[in-house]
Amino acid sequence: MSSFHFDLLAQDGAARRGRMQTAHGVVETPVFMPVGTQGTVKGVLPEALHALGAQIILANTYHLYLRPGHELVRQLGGLHRFMNWPGPILTDSGGFQVFSLGDLCRISEEGVSFQSHLDGSRHQLTPELSIEIQRALDADIVMVFDECIPYPAERAYVATSTDRSARWAQRCRQVLPAGGEKALFGIVQGGMFEELRRRSAQQLVEIGFEGYALGGLSVGEEAEVMYRVMDYALPLLPADAPRYVMGVGTPENLIEGIARGCDMFDCVMPTRNARNGVLFTHHGKLSIKQARYRSDEQPLDSHCDCYVCQNYSRAYLRHLFQSGEILASVLNTQHNLHYYQQLMTEAREAITQGTFDEFRRDFYRLRQQT
Amino acid sequence: MSSFHFDLLAQDGAARRGRMQTAHGVVETPVFMPVGTQGTVKGVLPEALHALGAQIILANTYHLYLRPGHELVRQLGGLHRFMNWPGPILTDSGGFQVFSLGDLCRISEEGVSFQSHLDGSRHQLTPELSIEIQRALDADIVMVFDECIPYPAERAYVATSTDRSARWAQRCRQVLPAGGEKALFGIVQGGMFEELRRRSAQQLVEIGFEGYALGGLSVGEEAEVMYRVMDYALPLLPADAPRYVMGVGTPENLIEGIARGCDMFDCVMPTRNARNGVLFTHHGKLSIKQARYRSDEQPLDSHCDCYVCQNYSRAYLRHLFQSGEILASVLNTQHNLHYYQQLMTEAREAITQGTFDEFRRDFYRLRQQT
Numbered sequence: 180m181s182s183f184h185f186d187l188l189a190q191d192g193a194a195r196r197g198r199m200q201t202a203h204g205v206v207e208t209p210v211f212m213p214v215g216t217q218g219t220v221k222g223v224l225p226e227a228l229h230a231l232g233a234q235i236i237l238a239n240t241y242h243l244y245l246r247p248g249h250e251l252v253r254q255l256g257g258l259h260r261f262m263n264w265p266g267p268i269l270t271d272s273g274g275f276q277v278f279s280l281g282d283l284c285r286i287s288e289e290g291v292s293f294q295s296h297l298d299g300s301r302h303q304l305t306p307e308l309s310i311e312i313q314r315a316l317d318a319d320i321v322m323v324f325d326e327c328i329p330y331p332a333e334r335a336y337v338a339t340s341t342d343r344s345a346r347w348a349q350r351c352r353q354v355l356p357a358g359g360e361k362a363l364f365g366i367v368q369g370g371m372f373e374e375l376r377r378r379s380a381q382q383l384v385e386i387g388f389e390g391y392a393l394g395g396l397s398v399g400e401e402a403e404v405m406y407r408v409m410d411y412a413l414p415l416l417p418a419d420a421p422r423y424v425m426g427v428g429t430p431e432n433l434i435e436g437i438a439r440g441c442d443m444f445d446c447v448m449p450t451r452n453a454r455n456g457v458l459f460t461h462h463g464k465l466s467i468k469q470a471r472y473r474s475d476e477q478p479l480d481s482h483c484d485c486y487v488c489q490n491y492s493r494a495y496l497r498h499l500f501q502s503g504e505i506l507a508s509v510l511n512t513q514h515n516l517h518y519y520q521q522l523m524t525e526a527r528e529a530i531t532q533g534t535f536d537e538f539r540r541d542f543y544r545l546r547q548q549t
Numbered sequence: 550m551s552s553f554h555f556d557l558l559a560q561d562g563a564a565r566r567g568r569m570q571t572a573h574g575v576v577e578t579p580v581f582m583p584v585g586t587q588g589t590v591k592g593v594l595p596e597a598l599h600a601l602g603a604q605i606i607l608a609n610t611y612h613l614y615l616r617p618g619h620e621l622v623r624q625l626g627g628l629h630r631f632m633n634w635p636g637p638i639l640t641d642s643g644g645f646q647v648f649s650l651g652d653l654c655r656i657s658e659e660g661v662s663f664q665s666h667l668d669g670s671r672h673q674l675t676p677e678l679s680i681e682i683q684r685a686l687d688a689d690i691v692m693v694f695d696e697c698i699p700y701p702a703e704r705a706y707v708a709t710s711t712d713r714s715a716r717w718a719q720r721c722r723q724v725l726p727a728g729g730e731k732a733l734f735g736i737v738q739g740g741m742f743e744e745l746r747r748r749s750a751q752q753l754v755e756i757g758f759e760g761y762a763l764g765g766l767s768v769g770e771e772a773e774v775m776y777r778v779m780d781y782a783l784p785l786l787p788a789d790a791p792r793y794v795m796g797v798g799t800p801e802n803l804i805e806g807i808a809r810g811c812d813m814f815d816c817v818m819p820t821r822n823a824r825n826g827v828l829f830t831h832h833g834k835l836s837i838k839q840a841r842y843r844s845d846e847q848p849l850d851s852h853c854d855c856y857v858c859q860n861y862s863r864a865y866l867r868h869l870f871q872s873g874e875i876l877a878s879v880l881n882t883q884h885n886l887h888y889y890q891q892l893m894t895e896a897r898e899a900i901t902q903g904t905f906d907e908f909r910r911d912f913y914r915l916r917q918q919t
Contacts, residue, residue, distance in 0.1 A: 218868060222875040247868040251844055255864055263860045474621055490633045494625055498588065498617040505592040508875055 183362035183389050185421045189531050193440040196530040199421055201267040201319035202360045203259060208421060208442040209526055211433065211519045212237045212269060214450060218262045221450055222508040223516065225264045231485065231513060232520035235267040237445045240312050241276035245295050249315035257317030270318035272309045275327045286326070288343065306350040318361065322392065323351040325366045330398040337370035344368050345382035352386050362389035364423060370395060371404055373411050380415035391416045392423040402432065409439040430459060430522055434539055437526050449519045453511035456500045459518040461545045467511070472497045485517035553732035553759050555791045559901050563810040566900040569791055571637040571689035572730045573629060578791060578812040579896055581803065581889045582607045582639060584820060588632045591820055592878040593886065595634045601855065601883060602890035605637040607815045610682050611646035615665050619685035627687030640688035642679045645697045656696070658713065676720040688731065692762065693721040695736045700768040707740035714738050715752035722756050732759035734793060740765060741774055743781050750785035761786045762793040772802065779809040800829060800892055804909055807896050819889045823881035826870045829888040831915045837881070842867045855887035
């Protein structure tokens with residue numbers, strides 16, 4: 180019996196307020212999923228993740244397949260137990276990382292052969308193996324194996340790749356049929372070509388998935404190009420299924436994605452930027468290493484009620500960063516993830532109250548001030 | 550009016566159970582002080598430190614003087630507020646680090662001139678400046694400025710250095726007289742020469758301090774040599790003042806120190822070892838990177854009730870370590886510090902109940918088993 184379902188609770192223009200039920204709990208949407216590449220969201224304990232409002236995290240199939248290995252994770256009770264995160268988990272398919280290897284990977288109808296970035300060993304990833312790995316990890320939401328097409332790309336290649344990804348999606352659906360505990364999401368490709376996006380969406384809807392993602396975005400294109408793809412691609416997807424924009428993005432991208440009807444997002448930006456000392460605030464980004472913060476007693480963000488902003492000054496956070504201290508990453512990451520989660524909480528409330536346009540205007544207005 | 554005092558609550562042989570009252574709270578002794586070199590115990594949030602039983606932490610005058618600067622810390626309300634640790638803080642005098650610079654430092658009666666390890670800038674540290682820095686940091690327990698003598702060393706040099714350290718101790722006492730909010734501790738030197746340790750202890754007791762430390766231990770000597778120094782030096786110190794063995798040590802060193810009448814310890818061992826993947830358990834040390842732990846579902850230490858042992862397997866901790874994840878340091882450090890704190894809690898209980906000998910026997914017995 181299926182434990183996954185999605186309810187659309189409210190709409191405000193194109194913006195949607197929804198709720199996903201997964202095998203490991205409920206997820207309120209729109210939702211931002213912190214990235215836990217290697218079975219840990221870098222620098223954040225699971226309890227802290229929960230406390231800052233994270234509902235679901237993303238883990239990477241490619242990394243966990245290579246190390247520690249999906250069979251080991253299965254043997255140890257699945258990823259939830261392994262990493263002490265009892266909540267919902269979405270896994271990507273491994274495709275994105277494999278294709279990022281560039282010359283180290285070779286593509287065929289069967290799948291992709293590649294060399295490990297860790298030890299150079301050769302592997303082949305197929306749609307069937309990707310599902311098998313994600314099943315072993317015990318993901319609540321499984322993504323189909325696809326090719327994330329680089330940008331820019333020739334139309335002919337995009338068409339070939341998109342059609343192959345559709346055939347791979349079909350093979351994924353065959354080994355993970357609807358109605359089980361796990362949800363399988365299809366991924367719309369088609370590059371920045373409207374006609375190919377349309378074809379891809381139709382192919383996937385025909386197969387039928389529990390949710391649909393837009394892939395191949397946030398690959399170097401201008402934000403306006405991304406928004407245009409959202410504009411024409413999102414309406415092609417079934418309204419009663421969650422819509423996930425993969426690898427996106429900045430706070431602005433999230434607001435614009437929500438405004439266009441996206442329900443789910445993931446990105447390494449809040450966590451990676453945190454480790455590099457770049458913090459998100461209601462007034463925009465702040466680079467904590469700057470000398471101007473040397474003796475600054477203020478919190479990172481005066482509009483923020485997170486643990487970090489309640490307890491630490493910019494001067495201390497700058498000192499930690501300059502000293503290369505572990506706590507710099509720990510605290511910066513908590514703040515950035517809280518910022519993202521808080522943004523989504525506020526977006527959900529605004530949609531429920533029918534005030535999303537106002538919320539979006541305020542978001543941009545606050546950034547103009549410093 | 551003085552806010553520091555020490556009460557001896559119980560004795561069991563030479564082992565002592567005491568209580569220190571400081572300006573920022575009570576410390577039950579024997580106590581182990583985690584080291585927070587740069588204004589943070591590496592990888593551990595203050596709340597986690599408190600939760601795992603830490604009562605007082607040590608911060609390094611040398612490091613904080615160079616970065617971010619003691620005047621900045623003073624301006625920001627002192628170290629407690631700067632680092633969000635409301636409990637007691639002990640600061641070392643900076644002497645140990647300065648003398649560790651070797652060729653980069655030059656000693657005179659006035660003090661020590663040295664070059665910063667950060668930027669090569671020249672500085673002079675004197676007894677008066679050391680106290681000034683520790684005052685700016687707002688330490689609850691201030692250590693006198695002294696020379697930590699290397700081992701082995703010629704008797705003549707040890708005598709000269711020890712006498713100079715006594716004169717420096719006198720100058721420290723002059724600028725931080727008894728009866729204030731802050732406690733000042735003298736440091737017994739004298740190398741591994743019984744007669745010189747005796748002379749040093751007499752010199753310091755004559756000056757009069759709120760507490761007394763043994764310095765110049767854990768500098769490469771055999772454990773038996775260290776214990777012998779404790780055996781003859783500790784009885785020379787006033788029974789009604791706390792006794793602190795600086796930079797010590799292994800769990801065995803702590804047990805043996807307590808058995809000989811030490812009340813306070815500090816060491817980077819639990820925190821540094823943790824970051825290197827070496828964990829303390831009731832059965833001895835464990836190196837988490839070993840392949841034997843690859844699929845080991847057990848906690849680090851089956852006798853441990855810390856957060857880490859309650860929630861994570863050795864297999865997961867090995868995976869984090871092998872993957873270079875921040876959480877490896879975070880979790881390993883929490884476990885090791887909990888191990889040290891738990892050892893001290895149990896030692897305190899045993900002394901109170903007059904069963905310290907039995908406790909010490911059990912400690913060694915458990916290590917024989919695996």
